[in-house]
Amino acid sequence: MENPNPKSLMAAFHFQRALSLVHRTASKSSRAVRGRRIQCAAYASMAYSAGPRRAWSRALLRRLRRAARRRQPRAGWRRRAAAGAGAASRVATGAAGLRRLVPGGGGMDYCSLLEETADYIKCLSVQVKLMQSIADSASLCGQL
């Protein structure tokens, strides 16, 4: 089988490994905690596979590491994400809203913000497809 896009393959690999890690460390915890950890794992694997050249991946990893160092990673991540989304939908439209949504977009000029947004959208849609396929296969195998 050919390997047309190694980047998304790397994303799949990172994400699978992160999933196994999540299970090993948090198999006994509740479903919500596991879901948040999986979300963190999804973002981290996405940022890792995007590489350090992109500003958004660097900012995302920095944020995740800071959250992990604070010992309240999941709650902080979730709260901030929810607050940011709510504020963006309420107040900021246009470039300001985009800055709030794209990680690391606060200190960019408009031109590079658009570029990073394009790359971020690409990676995010790949990640969503990957997670969708994993969820589909899991539900398929649950029926076996």
Next chain:
Amino acid sequence: MMAAFSYDDQEEQQPFFLDSANCIPLFMPQQFNASNSSSSSFFPYLSSSDQASCCPVTGVRSAYDGGSSSSSSAANEEAPVKGNKRKSRDDETGLISTATESKDTTGLSKSKKQTKRSPRGVMKKADEKKLRGSKASLNPSDGYVHVRARRGQATDSHSLAERVRREKISERMKMLQGLVPGCDKVTGKALMLDEIINYVQSLQNQVEFLSMKIASLSPILYDFNVDCVDCINQPQELRSIPQMLSSVEQTSLLQEKAFDNATSYQVMDHSTPQLMHVQGPTFSFSQDHGGTALQLSAQRQGFLDQVGFLSMCPFQ
């Protein structure tokens, strides 16, 4: 009175671009005398340097008055040079027709002269720098020269850079339009940005939702991963277990899929050696021809994982 006349005379002669070297020594002694006799409000610096000799005064005057007289002569000298530069640049690009070129050069030289006369000589260097900067920004990318020459006016580096930036932004907007579904239907930048924001938000929400879904669905998946990690620690035990509950078609299917997986992993094997760590038991499955004894659940999990990876493959 004589000095006033001479000064007016000089002012009149300036538009004709008389040579300042001829002009100033001609009128200087008279002005000097006039400032000796009466306090001239025109030239306070002359009264301050009253007791000095004539030669330094002329020097000071020619240096100070360069804004009015010598700068105009400098503009007179430099205008053809600039025209040549511009013409040569246009010849390099070869994009502009001669009519627009001639109009452009005349308008530009006129505007340059105006800007040169007003800021009094000090701005000459800045103007040169500006010209050089615009030329430097023009040289690497010839595509922008066409746009700049078509509109006659904005040729300074700021508006050039602004135009380059605007073009870049519109290009990226087009790229985003291709990425975001439903974005090509809306018109206007603000609506497009709103559409993009909505799309990014929906993607992020989808990630959150899917992670919750995986967390709710995934004990089987996780069990398999843990089994992998556990099994790889004791591979001999795994192989020594006799075959128990595997039907023939299940094993054949398993083997075939595992072979597919193996080929696909060998492609990326050099970059990701850790994958073998996770997927090792699948290999042992295929090598032992299903001879490994596993519980039915474990086998199902192996099948699950293969299905997961195969279904991931199409979008890769």
